[in-house]
Amino acid sequence: MSAPRATASVEAVATVDGPRRWAAVPEALDELTAARATGALHVEGTVGGSIYLVDGEVYYVHTSAAPGVDCLLQASGTVSPAVFQTAWTAGAAAGQVGEVLIKSGALSRGEAELCTSAAIIDGAYVLLTASPAEAGPVRFAPGEGHWWGALRRVGTAGLDAQVRKRRRLLERTPPGDIDDQPVVAAGRLGRHHVVLTDVQWELIVHADGRRSPRELARLLGRSAFNSVLEARRLVTAGLIRVAARGTTEAPTWSTADDAPKNGVQRESAARTASTPAVEDSTPAEPQPETEGWRSGLLNAAGRGSGSRRKPDLPRRDNPGQPTPLPRRQPGAALRGVVPVGPRADGRSDNSILDVPEPDQGLLSRVRTALEGLR
Structure with a gap:
């Protein structure tokens, strides 16, 4: 007895001038749900789409503003495009594409129902939250179905609860002006x-x-x-x-200043400008082979024997006595070479190592490299 009443109620949406039209989607959906209607509710506007019902329950929602089951399955790699096309060819006319995929083993029933629920709620949120100006007029086509099929049905009460939940989440998550911007x-x-x-x-x-x-x-x-x-x-x-409007930007993983060629030229010029050439009339002392690695590092940093004089280390007058280790004068690295005054007891102290001012460019590059390793 309920089926004839539903049919009469559905027919009541048609008027003398043609199909019944509504100004808003929620109003139309409430009326069709109460009438246990079966068909498609078409939303015409900038945010357009269709809501498909069977016996007053929503079994699919299509809109260009949200991915459908075809996109969710193929773009995610769950179903290959060839397999989906085969299923669509076999079951689209009868509205059984979902069932064809399940029976062929390409998709389990649980996966199909989960994907259907995601498409329904995603599309319903877009259409039910659209303003009347965006949604435009709404019309109902009795008996019209969707090629996917009624694998999952959602009542309007549960659908409304999901829409309100998502609206609250977005309202608590700023900024809200990026949803449709690149x-x-x-x-x-x-x-x-x-x-x-x-x-x-x-x-x-x-x-x-x-x-x-x-x-x-x-x-x-x-x-x-x-x-x-x-x-x-x-x-x-x-x-x-x-992204800036009217332009196509690529991810700025690096800038022009970070290019290797420009970086080498810039660092070389900075060293030349900050380190004046110093001519030393003292003949160069022969370097022992054990210090070859140290000389190479100093030359690579611009601090080789040609520009800086190696500090004098204390000599061992008595080989039987251990040579004291050189000590750095506190604060010596802040303002070049700090002169060392005489000791209070009048004896000279050759164990103090005069430390020249460090290469600030080298220290900066080392710090940058260490930060990149974190």
């Missing part, structure tokens, strides 16, 4: 350690300055809601940013 990966991290989810990692890798988070979701076969939510978190963390 994003690009940040060129440098603001911290040493970053923990990412799989969705966040894929968003960073594919953020090329041309696609918005919603478009990246379709490219990656991910939920549009999850992609938008994680993209907002990444922007807050400074890992991605909104």
Whole structure:
């Protein structure tokens, strides 16, 4: 007895001038659910799509603003495009593509139902939260079905609860103006350690300055809601940013100043300008072979024997007595060579090693290299 009443209620949505039209999607969905209608609710507008019902329950939602089951399965690699095309050819006319994939073994029933639920909730959130200006007029086509099939049904009460939950999550996660803007990966991290989810990692890798988070979701076969939510978190963390309008940016992993050729020329010029040439009339002393490694390092850093004189080390007057180790004068490295005054007891102390001013450019490069190893 319930089926005839449903049929009469569905027929009531048609008027003398044609099919019944609504101004908002929630109003139309409530009326069709109460009538236990079967068919397609078409949303015409900038945010368009279709909600498919059977006996007043939603079994599929299609919209260009969210990935469908075909995109979720193929882009994620769950089902190959060839297998999906074969299933679509065999079952699209009867609305049984999902069942064909399950029976062929390409997809388990649990995977199919989970994917269907994701597509339903994702698409319903887009259509139910769209403003009347974005959604446009809404019309109902009785008896019209979808090629995927009714593998999973969702009641309007559960659908409304999921939509409200997602709306609260997005309201608590700023910024809200990046959802439809192209994003690009940040060129440098603001911290040493970053923990990412799989969705966040894929968003960073594919953020090329041309696609918005919603478009990246379709490219990656991910939920549009999850992609938008994680993209907002990444922007807050400074890992991605909104790309400049009218330009196509690539991830700024390096800058022009970091190019090897320019860097070598800049460092060489800086050393030449900061280190004046010093002519030493004293003939060069022969270097023992054991100090060859030290001389090579000093020459590579611009501190070889040609520009700096090696400090005099104390001689061993009595081989039987141990030679005291050289001591650095406190503060000697701050202002060049610090003169050492006479000792209080009148004896000379040759154990103090006069330390020349260090090469600031070399220290800066070493510090940068060590920070990169963290």
